[in-house]
Amino acid sequence: MxxxxxxxxxxxxxxxxxxxxxxxxxxxxxxxxxxxxxxxxxxxxxxxxxxxxxxxxxxxxxxxxxxxxxxxxxxxxxxxxxxxxxxxxxxxxxxxxxxxxxxxxxxxxxxxxxxxxxxxxxxxxxxxxxxxxxxxxxxxxxxxxxxxxxxxxxxxxxxxxxxxxxxxxxxxxxxxxxxxxxxxxxxxxxxxxxxxxxxxxxxxxxxxxxxxxxxxxxxxxxxxxxxxxxxxxxxxxxxxxxxxxxxxxxxxxxxxxxxxxxxxxxxxxxxxxxxxxxxxxxxxxxxxxxSTIEASTGSLRNTLILITLLFFVASFVLTSTVMRKYSKKIRRIIVSMSRIGEGDLSTRIQMPGEDELQQISQRFNDMCERLEQYIDKMYTSEIKQKHAELVALQSQINPHFLYNTLESIRMKAYSEGARDVGKMVYSLSVMFKGMVKKDTVITIKEEIEMCSIYLDLLQIRYEGRIEVAIEVEPAVNGCSIIKLLVQPIVENYMVHGFRSLDEDNRVRISALREGERIIITVQDNGNGIPAERMQEIDKMLSGSYQLSSNLMEKSNPSIGLINVHDRIRMNYGEEYGLSVSSEPGKGTEVRMEIPMLKEGIL
Missing domain, CATH: 3.30.450.20 (PAS domain)
Known part of the structure; x- marks a missing residue:
């Protein structure tokens, strides 16, 4: 060639x-x-x-x-x-x-x-x-x-x-x-x-x-x-x-x-x-x-012919030398690609110089390393997925028994005149039914409704000490989302940021479209997060901080956010996830970015 x-x-x-x-x-x-x-x-x-x-x-x-x-x-x-x-x-x-x-x-x-x-x-x-x-x-x-x-x-x-x-x-x-x-x-x-x-x-x-x-x-x-x-x-x-x-x-x-x-x-x-x-x-x-003009241009014509021949010979020699040099490098790349095709992912191309072929070789080596990491990651992810399926199966053991029991409690509460208790039991039953469904992908409308039911329970419990605002753009209602991405963020606020003695607690949930992305924001006016803790959370979200065993405990206030962030990146890609901004004593804002996908598409 x-x-x-x-x-x-x-x-x-x-x-x-x-x-x-x-x-x-x-x-x-x-x-x-x-x-x-x-x-x-x-x-x-x-x-x-x-x-x-x-x-x-x-x-x-x-x-x-x-x-x-x-x-x-x-x-x-x-x-x-x-x-x-x-x-x-x-x-x-x-x-x-x-x-x-x-x-x-x-x-x-x-x-x-x-x-x-x-x-x-x-x-x-x-x-x-x-x-x-x-x-x-x-x-x-x-x-x-x-x-x-x-x-x-x-x-x-x-x-x-x-x-x-x-x-x-x-x-x-x-x-x-x-x-x-x-x-x-x-x-x-x-x-x-x-x-x-x-x-x-x-x-x-x-x-x-x-x-x-x-x-x-x-x-x-x-x-x-x-x-x-x-x-x-x-x-x-x-x-x-x-x-x-x-x-x-x-x-x-x-x-x-x-x-x-x-x-x-x-x-x-x-x-x-x-x-x-x-x-x-x-x-x-x-x-x-x-003829007078031709006599004046004779030497010019001969000089141009000689220069043209010299340039052609020099160009041919230079081209042949450069092409042979690049031919050897390309053959080396082809041999390495053949070894990769045979399954040897440890193959690396050693290419001297700083030309484009050296850059291709470097990208090839980087690709092999990422491929090995991806294979390890997919293997680990598959193990985690199997574990999650096992937990889900265990949680679905005889769900009708639990539904019937909750319904009996609700009816007893109504008969005794405890309507608030009956309402709470009903909301808990509805939320429980949604959580134990086999579907892992639901619509944003369903996810927001689950959060709304959860907040209804908390409003009944705290008797008006919490104000809830929900804003969902109609264009995103039918888009799909991984189940239980928003509810853990709201729950994290109630556990760590809610001020139970104050009556001006506010939480706001919004789901809006930005281009081909959906931005879901959970904003509160709670306790906020200290600056030292925010630095740790930022490192965890960026992936530059390794979680120790004590940080993986459920009592850790950040474990819910980290789990949601990992689930988003695992399902949608590295360019999506959570970002957190907080100011102690004024509140916290959690911003979630996911792709805009139609219902049934993940």
């Missing part, structure tokens, strides 16, 4: 360990997903701040041009006239103002490139003259370029640039042969320039940004990049991709971006974060793929 228990327990523990490991793994997985997603969102926010700063720097530069009449006039003249004329214009302005350093749009552009480390090249194109001026960071020079292609090619390029504010570098007139063959990724921002007086479109400003500078700045702010980061235009073209996969292409999953926060199918199931950069018109996309 214990092998089956071990197997069952091991299976249950295995299921519990696996379940716990799965729950822990799921919890940690959700935590890692949340951390990776939050870190990816933080990276997206940092990237958005960088792009917004680039956009605002460009806008601030353009605002400076339009807000300064000298700079705006300088730029307008440059875009509307041949470059040779522009140089002459600059010389004339220098002569008129007589300033050592004359402000110009080129100076402003160079200042912008110094402040913006991500700007690789700034180009300004003239629509009327079809040439452009480029300012490059690495070569630290400015270069004038003329468009040599046909008007159709120039117009196509112009329309494309007007349609796309942000774009990748590679397909534009400003990219020379060296740039087109270069592998350095760049993205550009374009804005048309207008004449502030006529509002005619006269040129375009193009700023090329280095993607490597963006990546370098991002790594300095976020050392550990979580997931894939992309920057996408409003038309869906990818300007920047941390993996380099979609740069310059239309993002194929741009229509699934409205399901941020959920798992969506991109190249693989992924979580995404989408962040708009405001006025710049760009969207930053953060992608955390499932």
């Amino acid at each position: 214990f092998n089956k228990i071990i197997l069952l327990y091991s299976a249950v523990m295995m299921v519990l360990f696996v379940t716990a490991a799965v729950l822990v793994y799921q919890y940690q997985l959700q935590r890692i997903i949340r951390e990776e997603t939050d870190a990816n969102m933080k990276t997206a926010q940092v990237l958005s701040i960088y792009l917004n700063r680039q956009y605002e720097n460009i806008q601030n530069t353009i605002q400076q041009i339009y807000g300064d009449a000298t700079l705006s006039d300088d730029l307008v003249y440059f875009l509307n006239n041949p470059y040779e004329n522009y140089l002459g214009y600059r010389l004339n302005q220098f002569t008129k103002t007589n300033e050592q350093r004359l402000r110009s749009y080129s100076t402003l552009v160079k200042n912008y490139m110094e402040q913006e480390p991500g700007a690789k090249r700034v180009s300004i194109y003239s629509y009327p003259r079809k040439f452009g001026m480029s300012f490059e960071r690495e070569k630290e020079k400015q270069q004038l370029q003329y468009e040599s292609d046909s008007d159709g090619s120039w117009n196509n390029w112009l329309m494309t640039r007007r349609a796309y504010t942000w774009d990748t570098v590679g397909n534009s007139p400003e990219a020379d042969t060296t740039e087109k063959s270069s592998s350095i990724p760049m993205y550009s921002y374009r804005r048309e320039l207008q004449d502030p007086w006529t509002l005619d479109r006269i040129g375009m400003l193009v700023v090329d940004f280095d993607s490597k500078q963006l990546a370098s700045w991002l790594s300095s702010r976020v050392p550990a990049t979580h997931g894939q980061m992309l920057v996408m235009t409003s038309q869906g073209k990818v300007l920047y991709d941390s993996t380099g996969e979609y740069v310059g292409q239309d993002y194929p999953y741009r229509y699934e971006l409205n399901t941020a926060g959920k798992w969506i199918d991109l190249d693989e199931p992924s979580k995404i974060n989408v962040l708009d950069t405001g006025n710049a018109g760009l969207t930053v996309i953060g992608v955390v793929s499932k």
Whole structure:
């Protein structure tokens, strides 16, 4: 049986360990997903701040041009006239103002490139003259370029640039042969320039940004990049991709971006974060793929599997050891029980330790001892019962002769006019008939009536010096009781507590129900019991006082109470019996508790 228990327990523990490991793994997985997603969102926010700063720097530069009449006039003249004329214009302005350093749009552009480390090249194109001026960071020079292609090619390029504010570098007139063959990724921002007086479109400003500078700045702010980061235009073209996969292409999953926060199918199931950069018109996309998360949870999964196996092995070994220990103890108990079953009541279980089996063994030993005591007690009780039956048989010898004799005395008393004597003889006859009946169990009503007749005799004898009160609850009248339990208590009062010279003697008998018990109380205002004697009576009633031979004499004032108490406990159980309370000179109260049993049930 214990092998089956071990197997069952091991299976249950295995299921519990696996379940716990799965729950822990799921919890940690959700935590890692949340951390990776939050870190990816933080990276997206940092990237958005960088792009917004680039956009605002460009806008601030353009605002400076339009807000300064000298700079705006300088730029307008440059875009509307041949470059040779522009140089002459600059010389004339220098002569008129007589300033050592004359402000110009080129100076402003160079200042912008110094402040913006991500700007690789700034180009300004003239629509009327079809040439452009480029300012490059690495070569630290400015270069004038003329468009040599046909008007159709120039117009196509112009329309494309007007349609796309942000774009990748590679397909534009400003990219020379060296740039087109270069592998350095760049993205550009374009804005048309207008004449502030006529509002005619006269040129375009193009700023090329280095993607490597963006990546370098991002790594300095976020050392550990979580997931894939992309920057996408409003038309869906990818300007920047941390993996380099979609740069310059239309993002194929741009229509699934409205399901941020959920798992969506991109190249693989992924979580995404989408962040708009405001006025710049760009969207930053953060992608955390499932493979990235699984790579982060691989060590966790292996650790949980190893811990689960270790716990299972440890649990199996521990369970087997404990079960074998308890198995030996239980076998010892079974052997002892078998010996008890064979009749050897002297068997005792010697069980070491302080566990539940040791307590069972102790209770088993106590049970064997009580069983032996019970057998001895029942044997003694049977002997006493046989003796009582013998006494009862002797008392029933020729009872009709006694009845007839008492009846003759009663009739003689009435004929002589002694009615009180006749009444006493009649009461004595009735009480005698009840006492010699063979029934040992009667109703409470019959027991109380016997006490009432006994007290009637005493009232006649003492001519009104005793007052009797009897209260019996109707619900208990029909309940059964052992015969002669109440009368000896009343008789004990009359013998030891009654004050024959006083006329205010009172005795009260009550029988009431309390739950499933019947409480019979005999209360008097007699002499009471001295304190020393009450201590002896309490010890006798509790069973902690052994009666000596002289205490067993009939003259002992407590022998009647002890006999009634023993009869109650013998027939009803140890939880029932008498309790006595007394105060010298004020009276005594005897309280009897018996179970509430219907007539005929003992």
